[in-house]
Amino acid sequence: MLSVNTPHPAYPFLPMREPDINSPECRKAMDHVRSLLSFIGEDPNREGLLDTPKRVVKAMHEHFRGYNMDPAEALARTFSEVEGYDQMVLLTDLDIQSHCEHHMVPFVGKAHVAYIPDGKVVGLSKLAKVVEIFSKRLQVQEKLTAQIAQAIQEHLNPLGVAVVIECRHFCMCYRGVHQPRAWTTTSKLTGIFLKNMATREEFLRLIASRGRSND
Numbered sequence: 001m002l003s004v005n006t007p008h009p010a011y012p013f014l015p016m017r018e019p020d021i022n023s024p025e026c027r028k029a030m031d032h033v034r035s036l037l038s039f040i041g042e043d044p045n046r047e048g049l050l051d052t053p054k055r056v057v058k059a060m061h062e063h064f065r066g067y068n069m070d071p072a073e074a075l076a077r078t079f080s081e082v083e084g085y086d087q088m089v090l091l092t093d094l095d096i097q098s099h100c101e102h103h104m105v106p107f108v109g110k111a112h113v114a115y116i117p118d119g120k121v122v123g124l125s126k127l128a129k130v131v132e133i134f135s136k137r138l139q140v141q142e143k144l145t146a147q148i149a150q151a152i153q154e155h156l157n158p159l160g161v162a163v164v165i166e167c168r169h170f171c172m173c174y175r176g177v178h179q180p181r182a183w184t185t186t187s188k189l190t191g192i193f194l195k196n197m198a199t200r201e202e203f204l205r206l207i208a209s210r211g212r213s214n215d
Protein backbone atom coordinates (compact mmCIF):
# COMPACT_ATOMS: atom_id res chain seq x y z
CA MET A 1 0.00 0.00 0.00
CA LEU A 2 1.35 3.38 -0.92
CA SER A 3 0.04 6.15 1.25
CA VAL A 4 0.83 9.81 0.85
CA ASN A 5 -0.22 12.27 3.47
CA THR A 6 -0.55 15.84 2.28
CA PRO A 7 -1.28 17.94 5.36
CA HIS A 8 -0.49 21.34 3.85
CA PRO A 9 -1.08 21.24 0.13
CA ALA A 10 -0.95 24.59 -1.57
CA TYR A 11 -2.63 24.99 -4.91
CA PRO A 12 0.36 25.30 -7.19
CA PHE A 13 -1.10 23.26 -9.98
CA LEU A 14 -3.23 25.53 -12.08
CA PRO A 15 -1.75 28.41 -14.02
CA MET A 16 -3.18 31.61 -12.63
CA ARG A 17 -3.64 34.21 -15.28
CA GLU A 18 -4.98 37.58 -14.25
CA PRO A 19 -8.37 38.34 -15.77
CA ASP A 20 -8.43 41.21 -18.26
CA ILE A 21 -10.23 43.69 -16.08
CA ASN A 22 -10.94 45.95 -19.08
CA SER A 23 -12.68 43.25 -21.12
CA PRO A 24 -16.44 43.68 -21.70
CA GLU A 25 -17.14 40.52 -19.63
CA CYS A 26 -15.20 41.81 -16.63
CA ARG A 27 -16.73 45.26 -16.86
CA LYS A 28 -20.19 43.73 -16.93
CA ALA A 29 -19.40 41.50 -13.95
CA MET A 30 -18.07 44.49 -12.00
CA ASP A 31 -21.33 46.35 -12.72
CA HIS A 32 -23.21 43.41 -11.21
CA VAL A 33 -21.05 43.57 -8.08
CA ARG A 34 -21.91 47.27 -7.76
CA SER A 35 -25.61 46.34 -8.04
CA LEU A 36 -25.20 43.78 -5.27
CA LEU A 37 -23.48 46.37 -3.07
CA SER A 38 -26.46 48.68 -3.56
CA PHE A 39 -28.84 45.77 -2.89
CA ILE A 40 -27.35 45.15 0.58
CA GLY A 41 -27.70 48.84 1.41
CA GLU A 42 -24.17 50.01 0.65
CA ASP A 43 -22.95 52.95 -1.34
CA PRO A 44 -20.75 51.46 -4.13
CA ASN A 45 -19.18 54.87 -4.61
CA ARG A 46 -17.80 55.31 -1.13
CA GLU A 47 -14.01 55.23 -0.95
CA GLY A 48 -13.63 51.86 0.76
CA LEU A 49 -15.73 50.11 -1.88
CA LEU A 50 -14.38 51.72 -5.05
CA ASP A 51 -12.01 48.86 -5.86
CA THR A 52 -14.25 46.14 -4.43
CA PRO A 53 -15.89 45.12 -7.76
CA LYS A 54 -12.44 44.63 -9.29
CA ARG A 55 -11.28 42.57 -6.29
CA VAL A 56 -14.45 40.44 -6.34
CA VAL A 57 -14.07 39.68 -10.04
CA LYS A 58 -10.41 38.72 -9.53
CA ALA A 59 -11.36 36.53 -6.56
CA MET A 60 -14.09 34.83 -8.61
CA HIS A 61 -11.57 34.19 -11.34
CA GLU A 62 -9.45 32.39 -8.76
CA HIS A 63 -12.29 30.54 -7.00
CA PHE A 64 -13.69 29.17 -10.26
CA ARG A 65 -10.57 28.54 -12.31
CA GLY A 66 -11.49 24.85 -12.51
CA TYR A 67 -13.83 25.56 -15.42
CA ASN A 68 -10.85 26.22 -17.66
CA MET A 69 -9.13 22.97 -16.82
CA ASP A 70 -9.72 19.51 -18.19
CA PRO A 71 -9.26 16.53 -15.84
CA ALA A 72 -8.54 14.36 -18.89
CA GLU A 73 -5.43 16.46 -19.48
CA ALA A 74 -4.31 16.06 -15.87
CA LEU A 75 -4.67 12.27 -16.08
CA ALA A 76 -3.34 11.84 -19.62
CA ARG A 77 0.22 10.87 -18.67
CA THR A 78 0.40 7.47 -17.02
CA PHE A 79 3.27 5.15 -16.13
CA SER A 80 3.29 1.42 -16.63
CA GLU A 81 6.74 0.67 -15.16
CA VAL A 82 5.48 0.04 -11.66
CA GLU A 83 7.33 -3.22 -10.80
CA GLY A 84 4.05 -5.05 -10.72
CA TYR A 85 2.63 -2.75 -8.05
CA ASP A 86 -1.01 -3.72 -7.75
CA GLN A 87 -1.99 -2.54 -4.26
CA MET A 88 -3.82 0.50 -3.02
CA VAL A 89 -2.52 3.99 -3.71
CA LEU A 90 -4.01 6.38 -1.16
CA LEU A 91 -3.74 10.14 -0.84
CA THR A 92 -5.24 11.59 2.30
CA ASP A 93 -5.99 15.10 3.55
CA LEU A 94 -6.10 16.91 0.24
CA ASP A 95 -7.54 20.35 0.92
CA ILE A 96 -10.95 21.10 -0.50
CA GLN A 97 -11.81 24.76 -0.98
CA SER A 98 -14.98 24.88 -3.02
CA HIS A 99 -18.21 26.86 -3.32
CA CYS A 100 -21.74 25.49 -3.08
CA GLU A 101 -23.81 26.03 -6.18
CA HIS A 102 -26.93 26.87 -4.17
CA HIS A 103 -25.58 29.86 -2.23
CA MET A 104 -22.14 30.53 -3.79
CA VAL A 105 -20.52 30.42 -0.36
CA PRO A 106 -17.51 28.28 0.56
CA PHE A 107 -17.41 24.74 1.74
CA VAL A 108 -14.05 23.55 2.99
CA GLY A 109 -12.55 20.31 4.20
CA LYS A 110 -10.56 17.29 3.09
CA ALA A 111 -10.61 14.71 0.35
CA HIS A 112 -9.16 11.20 0.56
CA VAL A 113 -8.57 9.50 -2.77
CA ALA A 114 -7.54 5.89 -3.39
CA TYR A 115 -7.23 3.61 -6.39
CA ILE A 116 -5.88 0.16 -7.14
CA PRO A 117 -3.88 0.21 -10.38
CA ASP A 118 -4.43 -2.19 -13.21
CA GLY A 119 -1.01 -2.03 -14.86
CA LYS A 120 -0.60 1.75 -14.91
CA VAL A 121 -0.30 4.53 -12.38
CA VAL A 122 -0.52 8.28 -12.57
CA GLY A 123 1.67 10.91 -10.91
CA LEU A 124 0.44 11.53 -7.35
CA SER A 125 0.19 15.27 -7.87
CA LYS A 126 -2.19 14.60 -10.78
CA LEU A 127 -4.72 13.08 -8.39
CA ALA A 128 -4.51 16.23 -6.30
CA LYS A 129 -4.94 18.25 -9.48
CA VAL A 130 -8.13 16.41 -10.37
CA VAL A 131 -9.48 17.21 -6.91
CA GLU A 132 -8.58 20.84 -7.44
CA ILE A 133 -10.07 21.07 -10.94
CA PHE A 134 -13.48 19.87 -9.80
CA SER A 135 -13.49 21.76 -6.50
CA LYS A 136 -12.72 25.09 -8.20
CA ARG A 137 -16.19 25.12 -9.73
CA LEU A 138 -19.64 25.65 -8.30
CA GLN A 139 -20.41 22.36 -6.63
CA VAL A 140 -22.51 20.24 -4.36
CA GLN A 141 -20.39 17.89 -2.30
CA GLU A 142 -22.12 14.76 -3.61
CA LYS A 143 -21.43 15.73 -7.22
CA LEU A 144 -17.83 16.73 -6.46
CA THR A 145 -17.18 13.32 -4.88
CA ALA A 146 -18.69 11.44 -7.82
CA GLN A 147 -16.90 13.55 -10.46
CA ILE A 148 -13.46 12.94 -8.93
CA ALA A 149 -14.06 9.18 -8.72
CA GLN A 150 -15.50 8.98 -12.23
CA ALA A 151 -12.66 10.95 -13.80
CA ILE A 152 -10.03 8.67 -12.26
CA GLN A 153 -12.00 5.55 -13.17
CA GLU A 154 -12.54 6.70 -16.74
CA HIS A 155 -9.06 7.95 -17.57
CA LEU A 156 -6.86 5.58 -15.56
CA ASN A 157 -9.09 2.51 -15.76
CA PRO A 158 -7.89 1.05 -12.46
CA LEU A 159 -9.41 -1.94 -10.64
CA GLY A 160 -11.30 0.50 -8.44
CA VAL A 161 -11.47 4.03 -7.06
CA ALA A 162 -12.54 5.29 -3.65
CA VAL A 163 -13.15 8.92 -2.76
CA VAL A 164 -14.25 10.24 0.62
CA ILE A 165 -14.84 13.94 1.23
CA GLU A 166 -15.46 15.60 4.59
CA CYS A 167 -16.49 19.26 4.53
CA ARG A 168 -18.01 22.09 6.48
CA HIS A 169 -20.51 24.12 4.49
CA PHE A 170 -20.70 27.82 5.23
CA CYS A 171 -24.29 27.93 3.98
CA MET A 172 -25.18 25.53 6.79
CA CYS A 173 -22.79 26.90 9.43
CA TYR A 174 -23.47 30.63 9.29
CA ARG A 175 -26.95 30.91 7.85
CA GLY A 176 -30.05 28.71 7.53
CA VAL A 177 -29.93 26.05 10.25
CA HIS A 178 -26.79 27.55 11.87
CA GLN A 179 -24.87 24.37 12.60
CA PRO A 180 -21.26 25.59 12.69
CA ARG A 181 -19.90 22.28 13.96
CA ALA A 182 -21.63 20.03 11.44
CA TRP A 183 -19.51 18.01 9.02
CA THR A 184 -20.81 16.43 5.83
CA THR A 185 -19.18 13.20 4.66
CA THR A 186 -19.70 11.75 1.19
CA SER A 187 -18.15 8.76 -0.51
CA LYS A 188 -18.00 7.27 -3.98
CA LEU A 189 -16.61 3.79 -4.58
CA THR A 190 -16.13 1.96 -7.84
CA GLY A 191 -14.93 -1.49 -8.97
CA ILE A 192 -13.11 -3.59 -6.40
CA PHE A 193 -13.90 -1.15 -3.58
CA LEU A 194 -17.57 -1.94 -4.14
CA LYS A 195 -17.22 -5.65 -4.77
CA ASN A 196 -14.59 -6.64 -2.24
CA MET A 197 -15.43 -6.02 1.39
CA ALA A 198 -11.82 -6.54 2.56
CA THR A 199 -10.54 -3.83 0.16
CA ARG A 200 -13.26 -1.45 1.21
CA GLU A 201 -12.57 -2.07 4.89
CA GLU A 202 -8.84 -1.57 4.41
CA PHE A 203 -9.52 1.81 2.79
CA LEU A 204 -11.93 2.91 5.50
CA ARG A 205 -9.61 1.71 8.27
CA LEU A 206 -6.66 3.62 6.79
CA ILE A 207 -8.72 6.80 6.64
CA ALA A 208 -10.01 6.37 10.18
CA SER A 209 -6.52 5.70 11.57
CA ARG A 210 -5.21 8.78 9.73
CA GLY A 211 -7.83 10.83 11.54
CA ARG A 212 -6.55 9.68 14.90
CA SER A 213 -2.87 10.19 14.06
CA ASN A 214 -3.57 13.73 12.88
CA ASP A 215 -5.24 14.74 16.16
Ligand SMILES: [Zn+2]
Nearest residue numbers: 100102103171
Ligand atom coordinates in the same frame (compact mmCIF):
# COMPACT_ATOMS: atom_id res chain seq x y z
ZN1 LIG B 1 -25.26 26.06 0.02
